[in-house]
Amino acid sequence: MYKYFAEFYDKIMNDVDYNEWSDYIMDLIAHSGRSASSLLELGCGTGNLLFTLENENDWEKIIGIDSSYEMLSEAIKKRDEFNSCAEFIRADMKNFAFSCKFDLVLCIFDTVNYLLEEKALRRMLLNSYFALKNNKLLVFDMITIKKMNDFFNAGSFAQNMDDFSFIWECETVTFGKDYRIKASFFKKKENGYFEKIVEEHMKRIYSIDEMKKILSEMDFKLLGCFDAYSFRTADTNSERVFFLCSKGGI
Secondary structure, three states: OOOOOHHHHHHHOOOOOHHHHHHHHHHHHHHHOOOOOEEEEEOOOOOHHHHHHHHHOOOOEEEEEEOOHHHHHHHHHHOOOOOOOOEEEEOEOOEOOOOOOEEEEEEOOOHHHHOOOHHHHHHHHHHHHHHEEEEEEEEEEEEOHHHHHHHOOOOEEEEEOOOEEEEEEEEEEEOOOEEEEEEEEEEEOOOOOEEEEEEEEEEEOOOHHHHHHHHHHOOEEEEEEEEOOOOOEOOOOOOEEEEEEEEOOO
């Protein structure tokens, strides 16, 4: 996954306000009444959010993991640019373990929607549980069926960039649940011709109630379930939902 997409990822995501995302995450931590000085990000990609969090806050330890060698390579290339001390490790979020414990485990940009079976989601949550110190935080987000319907209401999405173009096409596999996204990239070569590169991704949509039930069964305390970038309680009109959880606590 993200083998070829890594080359284009930062340009496609160049309109994302990582400062806004970072500020919101820090607001969630403050809302929890807990503190955090060590961070583990699951599915860190090319590291943009992690670098922003590191730049704006003080951390004793900061680690990002991702299963994509190509995405991590892009992150490592940028480490000096951001004067970063972050460590990047290739690992699957369904199967990781650390000898140290963290104050915050973070899984953002609907990464959990790539967990296509409930068993895989539970494994990620279990790994996160054991990676956390007692009473510390797990923060993750997911997109909803409303987001899928709104974004892919025409079945596809296309955009032209300076040196490449891309088309995203969405196919329903299981109505309201599983979706296949075909990403086609057209990369301009020196001879003026375009090279076509295709990747396919699957997304699983979990309902808010499903996620709440799973979290309770995994012994996480749900501190909040919020409509993105706010502290409004998420509902069926939410396109992106943030979950603020703690390992134990009152």
